[in-house]
Amino acid sequence: MNARALEQRVFNFSAGPATIPLSVLEEVRDELLCYPGAGASVMEISHRSQVFTEIAADAESTLRELLAVPDDYSVLFLQGGSALQFSMVPANLLRGSGKVADYLVTGSWSKKAIAEARKEGDVISTFDGKADNYCSLPPRESLMTSEDAAYLYYCSNETIQGVQFNSEPDCPDSVPLVCDASSDFLSRRLDIAKYGILYACAQKNAGPAGVTVVVIRKDLLERGDTSLPGYLNYQNHAQADSMWNTPPTFAVYMLGKIAHWLKEQVGGLQEIEIVNERKSSLLYNAIDGSDGFYCGHAAADCRSKMNVTFNLPNEELQSKFIAEAAAKHLDSLKGHRSVGGIRASIYNAMPMEGVESLATFMEDFAAKNR
DSSP, rough: OHHHHHHHEEEOOOOOSSSOOHHHHEEEEEEEEOOOOTOOOTTTSSSHHHHHHHHHHHHHHHHHHHTTTOEEEEEESSSHHHHHHHHHHHHHHTTTTTOOOEEESSSSSHHHHHHHTTSSSSEEEEEEEETTTTTOOOOOGGGGOTTOOOOOEEEETTTTTTTOSSSSOOTTTSEEEEETTTTTTTSSSSGGGGGGEEETTTTTTSSSTTEEEEEEEEEGGGGTTTTOOEEEEEEEHHHHOOOOOOOOOHHHHHHHHHIIIIIIIOOSSHHHHHHHHEEEEEEEEHHTTTTTTTTSSGGGBBBBEEEEEESSSSSHHHHHHHHHHHHHHHOBOOOTTTTEEEEEEETTTTOHHHEEEEEEHEEEEEEEHH
């Protein structure tokens, strides 16, 4: 990458599409004009070609290795983001089942998900954090899920509010656990065998927007009725190796690159989990050490390691904070309108240097503006 381009790059704290590892961008740059052995750009070759078939297979196998996905699970590469999964999950698992689906509503994304599920059947909200503007999560012992529920749905990390489950909610063995892991996908180790479906859109931790990874237990593929519109039926995608329609080829290629970056340069999910703990601790220490100048949105026991949300004493200071941070190349820190304040998204690819720079800036800004 030329020096001028590097000088223009900022520390990008955007909630998504989000920052991508620099080494991956450089590798993609070198292959963009002509992918090795293809005679053309990866964006130009057929999804049915041997070259792309190998790219997709490699992306899947590397993801399976990183996540230790059991053999009785399918890994699908779909489109439509989480928004489509809000509908696909209940269409396949709830529609016509005669059962009720349980939802944990812990923020904006699970709130959107339950609204779509209600179009497909009976749904119960077993927890709703609306009363405190979604700043906390339910105690594990308070969750009640029936033994015959169609599934239990939750969002592991609410990007907007900055709350994150430290572990999976308790779920009866007879009930599939469904997780929207979009904003903490590949950021830590998981026991995939605990899930019926785990899905994630890529544009937070796994590449550019365009591809959604769905990890689904194979027995659940049979629940989708053949009367479903073709694209909405998980089984169609599994039977066609994610090529029931033309897949988002460039996004799948990028997903594979990032999976290899995690495996070979970072050292796997165990190592990135340690890094993410260190990064988030830097910012939460700056919040907690500010004597109340910064006020975190999320309760201390469920703070997100991906999206750090906090407020300043007033709107004037928040605007000043954002402007002065941007002048120091600390970009995209404005919080979502529903929460306000500041949101620092520190996904896998955010370098430690960027987080250290933000923590230092926070400390200096608080000292000068009390």
